[in-house]
Amino acid sequence: xxxxxxxxxxxxxxxxxxxxxxxxxxxxxxxxxxxxxxxxxxxxxxxxxxxxxxxxxxxxxxxxxxxxxxxxxxxxxxxxxxxxxxxxxxxxxxxxxxxxxxxxxxxxxx
Amino acid sequence: xxxxxxxxxxxxxxxxxxxxxxxxxxxxxxxxxxxxxxxxxxxxxxxxxxxxxxxxxxxxxxxxxxxxxxxxxxxxxxxxxxxxxxxxxxxxxxxxxxxxxxxxxxxxxxxx
Numbered sequence: 474x475x476x477x478x479x480x481x482x483x484x485x486x487x488x489x490x491x492x493x494x495x496x497x498x499x500x501x502x503x504x505x506x507x508x509x510x511x512x513x514x515x516x517x518x519x520x521x522x523x524x525x526x527x528x529x530x531x532x533x534x535x536x537x538x539x540x541x542x543x544x545x546x547x548x549x550x551x552x553x554x555x556x557x558x559x560x561x562x563x564x565x566x567x568x569x570x571x572x573x574x575x576x577x578x579x580x581x582x583x
Numbered sequence: 584x585x586x587x588x589x590x591x592x593x594x595x596x597x598x599x600x601x602x603x604x605x606x607x608x609x610x611x612x613x614x615x616x617x618x619x620x621x622x623x624x625x626x627x628x629x630x631x632x633x634x635x636x637x638x639x640x641x642x643x644x645x646x647x648x649x650x651x652x653x654x655x656x657x658x659x660x661x662x663x664x665x666x667x668x669x670x671x672x673x674x675x676x677x678x679x680x681x682x683x684x685x686x687x688x689x690x691x692x693x694x695x
Contacts, residue, residue: 505682507684519683576625
């Protein structure tokens with residue numbers, strides 16, 4: 474099993490829709506979790522941090538299920554500018570154990 | 584506002600050359616990282632540093648070395664560049680407490 478697994482997509486949804494994607498991780502020692510977004514040919518940008526059961530920031534909600542070892546990202550009222558690749562990162566106390574998922578591509582159509 | 588800068592956006596070097604990639608952060612972060620990103624392979628950690636003069640190998644350290652003489656600066660060195668080191672190189676930093684990483688704009692290195 475890969476350490477971090479994400480559905481590569483692409484998810485192609487209309488503007489205004491709600492979209493959600495999951496990320497599963499294999500290391501049960503992971504303590505903190507992050508979602509990044511990466512636009513084409515740009516660097517990843519930190520989107521959300523998740524330390525307990527979940528986090529909400531405007532249209533974005535991240536939820537953590539430790540028992541099943543997955544985190545999800547929900548985007549409500551999606552905008553064209555949300556089109557990007559979303560990377561999931563579970564993190565342990567050791568920086569050497571930070572593993573980036575390969576990302577889920579999201580495309581919002583008008 | 585958080586800022587991580589990298590010395591070059593694009594770099595072309597010849598096989599066998601020594602290459603220096605520099606990264607500077609202005610957030611007083613303890614941790615700094617070097618990654619490479621290749622299509623289909625995602626982000627792979629080369630080295631990271633959790634303090635001045637401290638470094639640890641990541642997943643793919645072969646062919647690379649690093650230097651961290653000052654807290655804000657982390658350098659990646661390719662001792663003898665090879666064509667399979669053609670890639671996008673990304674530097675990042677994070678604090679000990681928050682741990683979310685902030686990335687520089689990347690250096691696209693081509694080795695011919």
